[in-house]
Structures are given as structure tokens and as C-alpha cells.
Amino acid sequence: MDLTQGRSYLAIPGPSVMPEAVLRAMHRAAPNIYEGELIDLTYGLIPDLKMVAGTRHHVAIYIGNGHAAWEAALANVISRGEKVLVPASGRFGYGWSEIAEGLGAQTQIIDFGRQSPIDSERVADALAADTGHEIKAVLAVHVDTSTSARSDIAALRKAMDAVGHPALLMVDCIASLGCDRFEMDAWGVDVMVAASQKGLMVPPGLGFVFFNDKAAAVRESMPRVSRYWDWTPRANPEFYYQLFCGTAPTHHIYGLRAALDMIKAEGLEHIWARHEILARAIWAAVEAWGQDGPMRLNMADPAHRSHAVTSLHLGAPHGTVLRRWTQDQAGLTLGIGLGMSTDADPAGDGYFRFGHMGHVNAQMILGLLATVQSGLVALSIPHGPGGIEAASAVIAGA
Amino acid sequence: MDLTQGRSYLAIPGPSVMPEAVLRAMHRAAPNIYEGELIDLTYGLIPDLKMVAGTRHHVAIYIGNGHAAWEAALANVISRGEKVLVPASGRFGYGWSEIAEGLGAQTQIIDFGRQSPIDSERVADALAADTGHEIKAVLAVHVDTSTSARSDIAALRKAMDAVGHPALLMVDCIASLGCDRFEMDAWGVDVMVAASQKGLMVPPGLGFVFFNDKAAAVRESMPRVSRYWDWTPRANPEFYYQLFCGTAPTHHIYGLRAALDMIKAEGLEHIWARHEILARAIWAAVEAWGQDGPMRLNMADPAHRSHAVTSLHLGAPHGTVLRRWTQDQAGLTLGIGLGMSTDADPAGDGYFRFGHMGHVNAQMILGLLATVQSGLVALSIPHGPGGIEAASAVIAGA
């Protein structure tokens, strides 16, 4: 029976659940974009964004989604014909690589499969082999939303340094910023891209490119950067209009202000800890179910699992069937499996994902898990007992 | 650790969870209150309200809460010095009785305690003893929000008829309308009172008094009814301004319109069935926990339990301690125990309540239950295993 008539819960890996305060802040008349309160309000976002990114360097804000941020970042430092190295831990590594190709770059991919993070040593080996230093940048995805693999970015930097390769380290934190610990400067990241609709809890529509002075110098050496993508005037505007290369995204600015206020009020360390505990609760439940049934976390090693998104395997077609049940019977929308198709499962129906990024608390995650368990029961999918008890234990012990 | 930073869940027995569509409808400029769209829109609410109440008779809408509706209903049919019989199954029976006393009525209370519904036979006995027919009305609470006792109103009517007493049957459906099955005309109810903030899913601020022709005739015989409470012009206005005895509650009207649209779209029978299944899931979990621990449903007999609110006993101070844990650690706000104090527990800390009325679906209730279970674990409160499994089974089997 359809038991969905209540507050729906969208637990996909982005867009995430929008806080009431964010939506309320966006429900307003348009402001003047040339003078007045919007100007100071926008400039006030900058230090807070940098705090979230762990950088004292630069940020350019783009009206756009994550793909826009990908292209923006590349457009500032990679010219046609130049080479990038892409260690891929899932679909989104390939996605960024395709954007690089679209800009005319040569791409060298190291594929770590669908169940492993980036292996820094193999990246280092590839760089070491590049004795001519043709590789201009390494494009790494911190958390690949498709596999939920989380890679060790600090280790990657160390490995790059160990072989003395000058390539830029460019990192996609779209699925991890504001969820998983990330420290741009401390970890030696040169360029980082993010977007509004995940850990930052704002509707899709803003992309962010953070970059340090080394990256800024590379951009200065570029023969040409398109006006719209050029990060220089955006990050160091002479006048406000340059910040967004034209009309400002007025309503998103108010939403982002509200979201950053929430982040500052909770504190970044607390936010990271909250995401970790909720992720551990999820893992505990799934592992209990998997004791006597087919459900598996896609990432075997907890050290390499995202705290913001979890990819799960249930076997085709059960992944999709379970998603349909939670949505059509219980009011819970889970994420589709992405980039996980195989010959035996061309549609990827064996996989599904939980998004648990940003505005998520214990009662939401426990509701998600208990609903999934109800679906397993309803669909007669075998599963071990004690899933919720295991999750409860994690949360109770926090 | 505080894991509350996410979407809060208010699971108290009113106000209930407000649907997005209702809040959105209320976020608007004020309309003209003398002409224009508001007029037709308001009149259009009437048949839908009657449908929800199961009556083809009359309804008067008041700007007010449930207490206002209580007083309004009484003010139309009870004069100073007249007598009412109040079979009480909890605090709210007493509450209505106090309102009657405030209007100068004599009240005769039959107290059925805090764990029993109204016993129709005892009411019939009292009426039979009233050979002079001094009792002008029986004031019955369908679902008493404090105890979560649900009484059999149809049976009460039959018992009243069996003794041939002419008293009006007045029923408080504040906590049940739009949740538990209620059929005003079919069950022979003369006057029914309700409010906006529970099953009707609209912010507090509207009270409703439904009445049939018998009650209308009683009102006509009243020596005086205050202008504000008089239901006659409200229910049968010559002009719009009379509908609300003055300025209309403009924004609530839009909210109520949205809520009634949702109710019609789902269908009342489906809504009742949804509430029943979700209530059964709650009962199943609590009963499992109670197998090896102190938690108890306040109402032992499922036939007498509300489908909209559940009162629980955990023993002082655990009821309150658990509530604090779910709110401060998990983002779930439960209802306080109300009207359940004893000498040993003067503050009523042994009790707490779940509200599950209106805009509630499976994932919400499962989240509520799994959160409560986590609290029990965190607080080392003994409880039997399998609570969530039992709830899952109910929902999976629906």
C-alpha cells in the first residue's frame, strides 16, 4: 500500500536536502546588482568559502553546475594539446577527463576500477615515467559519487612530490566538500572544484573553483582563456560585475549566505564528525544485512569509503526494485546506480546509492535505513538481522 | 554527540508536520476580503470540509484553536445553568468540561481513567438516571490526545438512543479528524468540533464546528448566543463578512485549500488506512521493545487506540530523558506526557507521546521508531529486540 503521503525524503547524492533557512533566504525580491546590500553580502561569502575549503588562497564562483566548474578549472590552466593525467576511481573521473578532451587536452587515464580509490604509487609511477614533464595536471576526484570511493589526496600530493613532478594537483570535491575532511592548503592541492548542491546545501546553480598561487601563475602563462571561464577577474575583481562575469546569481547568493551561516554555527570539525558517524551507522546496518543476504557496500575498506555517499550492490534487478519500493510505498527516494553497468546488468539495476550529505541528521538516516529494511522484507530479499540495532549502536555510542 | 543538524522532525500530537504545499500556499500577498477570488475560494472549502467530517449538514469556521472551537460549540447550545454530561477518557475530556463550566454550565463527569475509552453503557446508565432530561448534551472526545484513547462514537450514539435520551451528542474530533475514521451523519453525531493543526495539516489558527439540524434547532431556542460565537450567520451567511464574523483569516484559507486538495487527491479512505497501518507499525515496535523492558503503550487494547497519537509509558524520569535524547542528539521532537502525573511522578516524566497525524508516511514513522530505539540503546534502557523488524513487517505487509 502507498504510504508515501507525508514529507518526502530525497536521499540521492545531490541535490541534497535543502534546509528551510536556505529556501527561505531565497524567497525574496531581487536586489539591486550594482549597488546596495548585495555587494557586501557577496564579498562576505569569500572568506567563508575559503574556510570550508581549507585555503587562504583564491576562489572564483561560477553560475553553473559541477560540470561547469570542471570546465572552468581546466580552461584556466590547460591549453589545447596539453596533457593531463586522470587517476579514475569511478565514473566521475572519466567525466572530468571527457571535459578535458572537449577542451582539446590529451588525457592519460589510470583506471582503478569501480571498487578502489586512487593508488598514489601508481600515479607517482606514471609521473616518474613522464620525464619530459608533459603532464601538466593530475585530475583527481576526492569522492567519486558513482562508486563512493574516497581517495587519499594528501598521500597523492606526497607521492607527486616524491617523484618531483611539477604537475598541478587538481581535485574534484563536488561530492565531499562540507562532508568529508578536506584541507586544500595543508594537503597541497593546487586547484579544487566544488558545487553548491551537495554538502553546501544550496540548490544546484553555483560552481566553485579554488586555486592557489601556483595555479594562478600557470593561468597567467596561458595563451588564451575564455572571458567567461577566466578566473582572474572573478577571484580578484576590480568591480562587482566581474565577480560573476555579468549578472550576479542573486537568489543563490542569499541561499549560500544562509548555508554558510549554518556551517559556521555548527563548525566544520563537527560537521565532518557528524557525517562520519552517520556514515558508520549506514555501514553497520548494511554489513548486518549482508551477513545473510546479497547486499554489499561497494567499497570494502572503510578507510576508502565516502562519508557523504554510499554505493551499494544488491544484484540486478533488486537494486532498482528496492528503490522503487522505497519511493512508491514509503516516501524515500534513493539514488540510482551510476556508472556500474556490466554486460550482465547493462542498466546497472544491481546498484543503488544513498546520499547522506549536508543537511542530514540521525533521525533521517535511521529512517532511511529502517525504510530500506522494510523494503527488503516487503520484497522478500534475504538479509541478516540486526541492521537497525547495529546502526543504533553507532549513533547511541557517538 | 549532537547529530541534529538536518531536517528536524516534529512528532508531537499537534501541530503536525506542515506540508510544503500548505506553507507555499500561505506565502502570498493578502487578498481583498470583500470581493474577488477569496470569496469563491472560501465557499469552496465548505463542501470539502463536510466531506472530511462525513456530514451533509452545517459547518462554522472560527479563527481560533481547539479550545475556541470547544467554547464556540457549547456557546451555541448550552445556556448558563444547563447541564452537560462528560464521559472523560483523558485530560481533554476534563478540558472541555472546564470550558463548559466557564460558560456557566453544570457538568457531570464520568471518569474512565487514563487507560480506557468511554464505556457507552455507563453513559447510557447516567442518561437513564436523568429522568428529567436535564442533561442537554453529552460531550465526548473521540480521541483524547493525552491518553490516546479512542472511543466508539457510533456505539455511544446507539447507547444514548437505546435509553431514549434527547441529549445532543457533541464530539471532539480535534485529534482524530482526517486520521481516524469518523462519520458524523452515519454515526448520529449532532455537533462535532475540530481544528486545523492536526489531521488537516494547516498551522494552528482555525477551529471548526460542524452541526446538524437538531443542533441548529437547539441553538434557535437559546435565549442568547454571543455574536462572535454564533454559528448561524457563519454557517449560513447572507454575505461573506459574516462567515468569519469580521475579517477573514486570509492566509489560513489558502493553506486550508491546499490541504483539502491533498486530502481529496489521496482520498479519505486511503488516508484512514494509511494512518492505521502506520499506527500498527508503531504498536508492533513498542510491543517488541516491551517484551523485555519497561516501555508500554498506554492503551492496552488495539481497538481503543488512536491512529493519530500514541501515549507511551516508560517510567519516570525515562520518558522525559528519552525525549530529550531524541531531540538533542537526533533531531526528533516527541510529545510530552500530558495529564498523566501521579503522586509518584508529579511532572509526568514517565510518559511521552508520538504524534502521527496528517502528513506522515512510512519513512517518517520508521525514522521515528529507529530513533527511539537508538535512544533506548544510548540511555541503556532495557528493551526487547526486534522492534524495527516488527514495524517493518507491518509496513511491508501493507
Next chain:
Amino acid sequence: MDLTQGRSYLAIPGPSVMPEAVLRAMHRAAPNIYEGELIDLTYGLIPDLKMVAGTRHHVAIYIGNGHAAWEAALANVISRGEKVLVPASGRFGYGWSEIAEGLGAQTQIIDFGRQSPIDSERVADALAADTGHEIKAVLAVHVDTSTSARSDIAALRKAMDAVGHPALLMVDCIASLGCDRFEMDAWGVDVMVAASQKGLMVPPGLGFVFFNDKAAAVRESMPRVSRYWDWTPRANPEFYYQLFCGTAPTHHIYGLRAALDMIKAEGLEHIWARHEILARAIWAAVEAWGQDGPMRLNMADPAHRSHAVTSLHLGAPHGTVLRRWTQDQAGLTLGIGLGMSTDADPAGDGYFRFGHMGHVNAQMILGLLATVQSGLVALSIPHGPGGIEAASAVIAGA
């Protein structure tokens, strides 16, 4: 041609234009009504409401409209059979009188017609004639919304004192609070009633009764006050639930908080000055139009004109025809004439009203006036030149 597709402007005398901040504050999940932030937030409204009323005494808040506040105020101090004196300067004086009659009071009306304020001397004469002091209260409307007559309440108090009559002075400030200067304590007002939807800029749904210790003592001497109307527990609650005699009007509380914040930020003296200047701008325009045409301000003497509402005469059917034009062609909704019907104009089509209360600024009022002028042109209604110039001069000179 229909030129209405834009932001509509509702310029009726209540509900007034709702500020964005108020609507935004009301667009939120319901809060707990027994514990938590709502409690402090509600108590925090009290000193601010008193500040707006100019009193250090008491206030009871009711879920209701202005008529509810009328009845509530009377129910606390007037018993059946007791007498009230009602000096009427328009329809709303009669309205309050009818509410008094509905409660069983004897009413003595002094009718000052439709174009005059209350004459304190005539009230004093009536009180002087009441040598037995049977008159328990004088019910005066500060600004009668129908005629836009504003009466001198301080003078009324002095006149009452001069004849040494002990009657309570009860004042309806529904249309004036937060618009026209009003100082409850300084002016010697015993009871004052107001509502949310005019100068307080909150949707209809809240009524307020302010009362001083003298009135409180009268209430204590009452043989009976209904529970719902009783102001004592509302104004001096032992616990929160008594503040509203039941469920709190949660969303209106948030809206009122936002509105009071705006009022405090602007300052009451500034608010009064703003309303006065905008009113003078309106008068200047209408007087210019009236130099060579039929339009007249209903109140001839500026000293007796409201700063919040203006009643105008254009002659039937032109008042209504003009209203229709501004609404259907220009997006401006004006108030209907109310209580102004005559034998020659039974529908009152010769009159209409401007509401200019609360959230109104210069550009709105100038838009209203220029639209009315356009309507006069479109409908070939004679009018003198220079209306907008005259209004501009007032605003420019402010």
C-alpha cells in the same frame, strides 16, 4: 486594456500589505508548543507589543480577528444587563455595540454621523446625566475604518474625568495601532483592542486586548468570564499553554516577531511621522482633484482624519466604477465604501477607501494616487489638475 500583469497592490484598509520578512518568517515547520524556542520567543513579544501600545500594563493575545478582540475585551468587564455608552463615528462603533448587545449588555449610542469624530463634550454630558453610574464603560473607536474619522482619545479621557464618572474607557485601535499616534497610559485608556492585520503587518488571525490595573480589578469583580475570553491567565500565565488558552498560533507568532522587529528598527515615532506624511500626500492630491470635480475626502477637517485609512466620496456609481477600473486595468485594489449607504445610494457605490497602513512607502502611495488619477481620466470623471504635483510637494518637502 488590461495592464494588471505585474505586482498587485492591495490598498484596502486591512489586511494591509504583508512584508516579505513577515511571510518568510511564517514559512517554516511547526515548532514544539510545549518546550523550546517558541516559548521564549512568545514571551519576548509582550514588551514589544506594550511598547507599540504605549502601556506598561497588560496584554492578552487571542487567536482571532478584530471582532474576537472586541468580544474578548467586553467579556472580561461587562456582564449581562450592564450598560455601555458607545459614541459612534462610523460603522465600527455600531459593530462593537452589536457585539456588546450579543453579550447581553445594554447599549446607549451617541451617533456622531458619518463625517465627524467623537465629540467629547457630548460624551461627558451623557456621563454626567448618568448620576447612578450605571454606565460601566465607554466604547470608543479611535479610527473608524468606515468613515476614516479619527477621534481625540486623550480629550475624551479628560472629559470623562471632568465629570468624575468611573466608567472604563475602552478604545478600539484596530485601524490605528502602529499608524496613528496612540499612547495608552499617557492618555488614560483602560482597555485597548487591536488586531494583527493592519498597522502590525501580520496576516489576519491575532487579536490583542491591552488593559490596565483598573480594568483588571473590574474583571476580578465579574461574576463569570468565559474560559476562552478570560484575559487573566493569558496576560499572566502560570504556564505557556495558558497564554493562548490551548494551542499557540505558531506561525503567526513568528510573523509577529518579524513585524515587531521591523517596527522597532524603524521606531514608533518615525512610523507615525511616515504615516502622517503619506496621509497628507493623499489629502493634497484629493483636494486638488476636488477643486474641479466631485471627489471629496469624507472627513473635512484634517485634524480628524486618520493617517491609516481614507474614506472618499465620488458619487454613485463612480466610487465603485473607479475601483473596478484601478483593479481591472491597473493592478490596484482599493477598499469598498463601507457603512455609507443612503437611500439614494443603497449600495454605497459613491464611496471608496484607501488603506495606507503599515508597510507603505512613498512610491506605493504615489503609485496609488497616479493610478486613481489615470482612472479619473479613463472614466472621464471631472477632476482638478495638479493632484500628483500636490502630493509630490508634500513628499518632497518631508
Next chain:
Amino acid sequence: MDLTQGRSYLAIPGPSVMPEAVLRAMHRAAPNIYEGELIDLTYGLIPDLKMVAGTRHHVAIYIGNGHAAWEAALANVISRGEKVLVPASGRFGYGWSEIAEGLGAQTQIIDFGRQSPIDSERVADALAADTGHEIKAVLAVHVDTSTSARSDIAALRKAMDAVGHPALLMVDCIASLGCDRFEMDAWGVDVMVAASQKGLMVPPGLGFVFFNDKAAAVRESMPRVSRYWDWTPRANPEFYYQLFCGTAPTHHIYGLRAALDMIKAEGLEHIWARHEILARAIWAAVEAWGQDGPMRLNMADPAHRSHAVTSLHLGAPHGTVLRRWTQDQAGLTLGIGLGMSTDADPAGDGYFRFGHMGHVNAQMILGLLATVQSGLVALSIPHGPGGIEAASAVIAGA
């Protein structure tokens, strides 16, 4: 005196006044972006967007502002080193040209000054001189927001055809779409760019590129188009995710749906007529003021004036001083002068602009004009009489 506390009116040339229905539609939980209602809802926008543009061909939607749409359009048809001809009638012609240069194009500008529209004959002459057909596209701004010059696009097409030049005709309708008549197919436009925040009444954040089959063929011949800008998969997606090259702009989609519903309900012809009448009212007022004072419409010939934005000259520093007065004293925000600086007036303080695009009606425009007139009075700026009368006459006669 500050008379601003009321509803502010933002009358700048974009972002325009956001309709309540649009903001309400955007105040909602995020939807699933892979399945469910969003998919059909998004595809349903396409025919309506084409209707507004007057084309049966293609549209690609970008998350971005007008500058993004400029770059997107160019990126699909202009390669590095190729040539474009830019007939400029204001700052925005230069702006688009700069974007072209940023992409590596050669630009040839014909500057028509700041008070003239594009002269088609001069464009034709330039094309005729391009015997080698090196010019790949003509970039024309329909309405230049800086000057408010409106150019005759149909005539431009005819002139291009007359000289038999194969260049694409690319038109910027950012400031005109949904305001001034525009018929893409009938007028022979190959590529048209627009954005959400003006006549389309949606917050900044969406850009649109419409293109016909001729333009599509040019794109197919391009050696490389960046993935993000490539219009092909956006306009003809194999799956939903391609529509926006990644995450969809969920909340803007709902807002755009609401706006298009309003546009369809009113009808495009009616919308164009409304804008024309309101523009004529503005012109009439300004011309009256200019009879005896310094205020001038920047565009002398009504046939070349935009119906959506009006640039005005008052002489430095009065333009800016007047803007400050209307904002700080009356609650009306006007647009700054843009691109109008001279040696004598380096900051462009002599100019200012009215935005009157999208959600604008008669009472708004009349309020704007009467407020400006009040400012002229307050600031003792000479002006002829009868400005509002003249505007009233236009509106009354409509």
C-alpha cells in the same frame, strides 16, 4: 524624510520584479534529477520557450547568466581566428564582442554611438565589402540595455540577404525577450540568446541559446566545441542528464515553469502590447518634464526605443542624485547609467535607467513616474508640468 518602509520597488533593467508565483514555485524540496516529475516538467519547457522566441527550431538551456549565453552561442559556431561583425548600439554590443575576442575571434565593430540603433545599410555595406566571406557571423543586440536602443532585426536580415552574404545572424534578446516583439523564424534570425532574469521573470541563473538548422550545420562543421558549451546534446539529448551537461538547475526549472505559465495565460501579443503602452506612458511623462528642464530620453526616435528599458539623461550629477533620492526617500530603486561616461562625466552620473520588463503593470509604472517627479521637486531640478497627466492619458486611453 525616509519614507521607504514599505514594499520596495526594484526598477532596474534586470533582474526584474520576481512574481510571487515564481518565487513560490522555487520554494520547495529538491527533486530527483534522474527520474520522476522533473524530467517531464523540464521537457515541457521546451515548446513554451520556443513559442516565446518565435521559433520552431532548437533551444539549449544553460545554467548561467547572459554572458554565459553569449559565450555559449559563440563557442558553437566561431572558431579561433574566425571573424565576426559587431554592429554596436551600446555597451552590450561591445560586451558581446569582448566575449568573442576571448574565444579568439577577430572582431570588426561598427559603432553606431550611444543614441542610435543599428543602421542595417551600414552593416550591409560592411558585408558587401567582405567579398571573401570571412565574416562568419553578425552579432546584433536587439535592445542594448545601456542605451535602450532597439534595432530593427528584420531589416538587418533583409539587408544581409540583399548583399547575399552567408554570415549567421546572431541576436542578443536578453533585454527584449518577452517584452518587445521578436519573431526569430519570421525575421530570419539564426541564433538568439536570452536569459531568465528580465522578461522571463525568473531569478538570474539561466541562459538560453536558440538556433536554427543553418546554425546547427555550422556547429557540425566546427573542429572542436567544448563539452560544456556544446549545444547539440543539450538541445537534442539522448538522456536527461545531457540537457544541462550535468546536474539540472532544479529550482530554477520550477520557477521557469511558473513564469511560462503566466506568459501563456496572458498571451505573448498581450504582453508585447502591455509593455508598449507602459513604455509610452513613461515617454510621455519624460517628454513633459523635458519641456522645461534637463531630462531627456536617451533615444530620440520612439521607433528605436525599447519597450523594456529606458535610458535617461539628466546631467551630472543629477542622474545619480535623483536615483539616491528615490531609493533612500521613497523605496524605489532605479538603474544606474551604464556605458554612458564621458570626459565631462567620467562616472556617468548624468544618466540613469528605468527597467520596465516582465512583471510590470500600470500602478507600478505610475508609481515610478510619480516618485521620479517627487524627486525632481525635492531636488529642485527644473521640469515641465503635466508629466503624470501625460502618462495617465496614455494608460487611460489604452
